[in-house]
Amino acid sequence: MANAIIEFKSVTKQYDNDPPVLDDVSFEIERGKFYTLLGPSGCGKTTILRLIAGFTEASDGEIYFNNKITNHVPANKRQVNTVFQDYALFPHLNVFENVAFGLRIKKMKNAEIEQKVKEALSFVNLEGYENREIREMSGGQRQRVAIARAIVNEPEVILLDEPLSALDLKLRTEMQYELRELQRRLGITFIFVTHDQEEALAMSDEIFVINKGKIQQSGTPTDIYDEPINRFVADFIGESNIVTGKMVQDQLVEMVGKRFECVDGGFQSNEPVEIVIRPEDLEITTVERGKLQVKVDSQLFRGVHYEISSYDQDGNEWLVHSTKKAVVGEEIGLYFDPEAIHVMRFNETEEEFDKRLEAYTDGSGHGK
Amino acid sequence: MSKGSYPTKHQRNALILSIIPGLGQLYHKQYLKGISFLVLAASFFIVFRDLLNMGLWGLITLGEKPFRDHSVFLLVEGILALIVVVFGLGFYLFNLRDAYKNGQKRDEGERLSNIKEQYRNLIDNGFPYLIMSPGFLLLVFVVIFPILFVVLLAFTNYDLYHSPPAKLVDWVGFKNFLDIFKIDIWRQTFFSVLGWTLVWTFVATTFQVALGVFLAIIVNQKDVKGKAIIRTVFILPWAVPAFVSILVFAGMFNETFGTINKDIIAFFGIEPIKWMTEPLYTRIALIMIQSWLGFPFIFAMTTGVLQSIPEELYEAATVDGASSFQKFKNITLPLVLFATAPILITQYTFNFNNFNLIYLFNGGGPALPGSNAGGTDILISWIYRLTMTSAQYSKAAAITMLLSLIVISVALWQFKRTKSFQEEDMM
Numbered sequence: 110m111a112n113a114i115i116e117f118k119s120v121t122k123q124y125d126n127d128p129p130v131l132d133d134v135s136f137e138i139e140r141g142k143f144y145t146l147l148g149p150s151g152c153g154k155t156t157i158l159r160l161i162a163g164f165t166e167a168s169d170g171e172i173y174f175n176n177k178i179t180n181h182v183p184a185n186k187r188q189v190n191t192v193f194q195d196y197a198l199f200p201h202l203n204v205f206e207n208v209a210f211g212l213r214i215k216k217m218k219n220a221e222i223e224q225k226v227k228e229a230l231s232f233v234n235l236e237g238y239e240n241r242e243i244r245e246m247s248g249g250q251r252q253r254v255a256i257a258r259a260i261v262n263e264p265e266v267i268l269l270d271e272p273l274s275a276l277d278l279k280l281r282t283e284m285q286y287e288l289r290e291l292q293r294r295l296g297i298t299f300i301f302v303t304h305d306q307e308e309a310l311a312m313s314d315e316i317f318v319i320n321k322g323k324i325q326q327s328g329t330p331t332d333i334y335d336e337p338i339n340r341f342v343a344d345f346i347g348e349s350n351i352v353t354g355k356m357v358q359d360q361l362v363e364m365v366g367k368r369f370e371c372v373d374g375g376f377q378s379n380e381p382v383e384i385v386i387r388p389e390d391l392e393i394t395t396v397e398r399g400k401l402q403v404k405v406d407s408q409l410f411r412g413v414h415y416e417i418s419s420y421d422q423d424g425n426e427w428l429v430h431s432t433k434k435a436v437v438g439e440e441i442g443l444y445f446d447p448e449a450i451h452v453m454r455f456n457e458t459e460e461e462f463d464k465r466l467e468a469y470t471d472g473s474g475h476g477k
Numbered sequence: 478m479s480k481g482s483y484p485t486k487h488q489r490n491a492l493i494l495s496i497i498p499g500l501g502q503l504y505h506k507q508y509l510k511g512i513s514f515l516v517l518a519a520s521f522f523i524v525f526r527d528l529l530n531m532g533l534w535g536l537i538t539l540g541e542k543p544f545r546d547h548s549v550f551l552l553v554e555g556i557l558a559l560i561v562v563v564f565g566l567g568f569y570l571f572n573l574r575d576a577y578k579n580g581q582k583r584d585e586g587e588r589l590s591n592i593k594e595q596y597r598n599l600i601d602n603g604f605p606y607l608i609m610s611p612g613f614l615l616l617v618f619v620v621i622f623p624i625l626f627v628v629l630l631a632f633t634n635y636d637l638y639h640s641p642p643a644k645l646v647d648w649v650g651f652k653n654f655l656d657i658f659k660i661d662i663w664r665q666t667f668f669s670v671l672g673w674t675l676v677w678t679f680v681a682t683t684f685q686v687a688l689g690v691f692l693a694i695i696v697n698q699k700d701v702k703g704k705a706i707i708r709t710v711f712i713l714p715w716a717v718p719a720f721v722s723i724l725v726f727a728g729m730f731n732e733t734f735g736t737i738n739k740d741i742i743a744f745f746g747i748e749p750i751k752w753m754t755e756p757l758y759t760r761i762a763l764i765m766i767q768s769w770l771g772f773p774f775i776f777a778m779t780t781g782v783l784q785s786i787p788e789e790l791y792e793a794a795t796v797d798g799a800s801s802f803q804k805f806k807n808i809t810l811p812l813v814l815f816a817t818a819p820i821l822i823t824q825y826t827f828n829f830n831n832f833n834l835i836y837l838f839n840g841g842g843p844a845l846p847g848s849n850a851g852g853t854d855i856l857i858s859w860i861y862r863l864t865m866t867s868a869q870y871s872k873a874a875a876i877t878m879l880l881s882l883i884v885i886s887v888a889l890w891q892f893k894r895t896k897s898f899q900e901e902d903m904m
Contacts, residue, residue, distance in 0.1 A: 164792055185798030197789035201811040211797030
């Protein structure tokens with residue numbers, strides 16, 4: 110693709126004889142978009158970042174940057190800058206000097222440095238903070254200094270390694286907006302690493318869900334949320350009810366001993382599958398009107414909704430997000446639309462999955 | 478409500494009555510407290526009357542007849558009397574304050590605490606003081622007493638020619654201090670010793686710090702193998718008691734039998750060096766020995782600091798294209814100095830007063846003509862020499878005070894300047 114700024118081709122990273130941290134990973138990153146690498150700790154997402162940054166080298170495969178192979182290019186020669194998890198600000202330098210550090214190393218003229226640093230600081234709304242010491246800055250401000258330090262070098266790609274994990278919830282949400290906004294204004298590629306799925310859904314143009322050194326699924330936040338490829342993705346992104354069943358035929362699935370209409374297709378008849386229904390797609394109703402009958406086990410008030418945990422007669426747990434209150438111990442019915450059901454094949458690769466979706470959905474999609 | 482606007486005048490009355498301790502309390506009908514105050518005050522005067530009399534007289538006159546009056550003992554008694562007076566005054570003020578406060582309470586119509594409450598109060602509020610008091614008493618006699626003795630001694634003429642019991646010691650005011658600066662031999666000696674002390678402190682400490690930091694950074698490099706063993710070896714000089722090492726070194730540097738002159742230097746075909754008789758060489762030897770003795774501590778400390786510098790800082794600098802030297806200059810060194818500054822200062826003050834090495838290596842020698850200090854004497858060992866060999870007690874005391882003045886002011890200034898004392902979360 111002409112627009113790809115970074116491309117991984119069958120990249121593997123392995124330390125000694127341990128199982129590979131990254132296992133034959135290939136993907137492309139387009140210019141000017143906000144990417145998120147999402148996965149649990151130890152899944153290899155940070156390794157991808159370090160490979161792009163040049164802190165570590167791939168054991169196998171090629172990494173292209175602007176269509177040029179960059180496997181052995183040293184970190185400082187790449188058009189890439191990193192915002193570290195703990196910001197990695199120099200504690201003995203003030204804000205100005207922290208941002209100016211790279212420029213000073215490059216022996217730029219003082220006037221030029223001053224102008225660039227001022228510009229970078231105004232980009233992150235930190236004008237007037239030049240002479241503050243780092244210890245006098247709050248977590249969110251330190252975060253912004255770290256970003257200013259990255260953008261002052263005018264890189265083509267900025268890598269962010271879980272930069273929001275040290276902030277409290279409110280500040281984190283605020284910084285999500287700011288980061289997204291900053292990326293739009295700068296128009297450069299952001300690659301953001303996180304294990305927080307909400308963060309990933311809120312900010313990204315494109316998400317790579319990674320587990321055990323492999324990319325499980327990539328796509329826009331809605332794609333990934335509505336059509337997870339497998340149990341891992343469904344479970345990792347948002348809350349989900351996952352039960353096993355079988356596909357009687359296309360558009361008809363069997364679970365908990367009943368048959369339900371759905372919109373998925375492209376299966377063999379009677380193929381065993383896994384079925385995902387998001388808790389917010391379940392509606393509480395009377396036992397008679399419900400498509401499923403469950404017994405309420407426990408209930409938590411979450412602010413925006415009640416989180417109700419219930420069990421059907423087979424012992425499957427059904428999590429329901431509802432603004433209506435349920436009574437613990439009572440039998441209730443659960444109603445859902447055919448579009449709410451998402452059927453997943455076992456061991457389907459991303460390619461096969463995409464092909465099947467293209468063939469059997471006519472753009473109407475699932476869920477909401 | 479302003480003071481004195483109460484109908485009753487208990488506050489004033491009690492205060493006036495309390496001029497004799499206990500009466501104010503009795504006036505408040507706090508009989509037990511009042512009586513115990515009275516008894517305490519009376520016994521204070523009965524028990525300490527002689528000591529106070531004798532002590533204060535002795536302190537002022539330092540004795541009037543040789544053989545009958547021993548000036549130094551009188552000085553000691555005088556200091557004790559002073560301490561007793563301070564305690565007595567403290568008690569007296571407490572008594573006044575107590576009577577006054579309770580009077581105020583009564584004026585405001587408040588009830589006074591009864592015996593039980595007073596007891597509770599004493600136990601609760603007084604508990605920290607109760608626990609502290611043995612330590613405090615010890616402090617007074619072990620620390621404050623000797624300091625007072627030295628300070629007062631500096632203002633007397635106590636030396637070989639004014640030694641009790643045959644002679645009396647007299648107060649001479651600032652004469653000792655003036656002598657040190659006015660009489661040629663004293664002034665020259667003082668400034669040459671002070672000069673060498675400063676050079677010694679600065680050079681020896683800087684050497685040991687530089688060596689320790691340098692080695693720590695080298696050993697801390699990622700690709701160095703066998704770090705544990707290297708570190709253990711570097712710590713060894715610290716593990717051997719310093720005085721043993723110093724005495725061994727003194728033997729090694731011996732001009733005729735020492736292995737340095739006989740074997741090492743001879744191997745390179747160099748003439749034997751006068752390590753023990755030529756001041757310059759003794760000084761060089763001392764600085765080398767101190768570097769060797771002092772670097773392991775700095776080494777261990779720096780190693781700890783280095784390991785706590787986050788790797789990310791270096792990665793961030795790598796992205797910016799910093800070379801290894803730039804990383805060292807811009808990250809490692811400032812952070813190490815930040816974290817270790819207070820301890821580095823203590824290293825300087827330690828060497829400023831490093832009596833052990835100077836005295837054990839060559840006794841402060843070699844002797845210098847026209848000076849009452851040896852060629853490598855620093856202030857502290859010079860003071861030792863003055864007291865122990867030439868009995869110049871009062872001069873030694875005066876120099877001690879000058880020395881303390883230097884150490885205290887430098888330490889205060891440095892401690893205040895160092896950022897390490899203002900901020901806690903550098904890393």
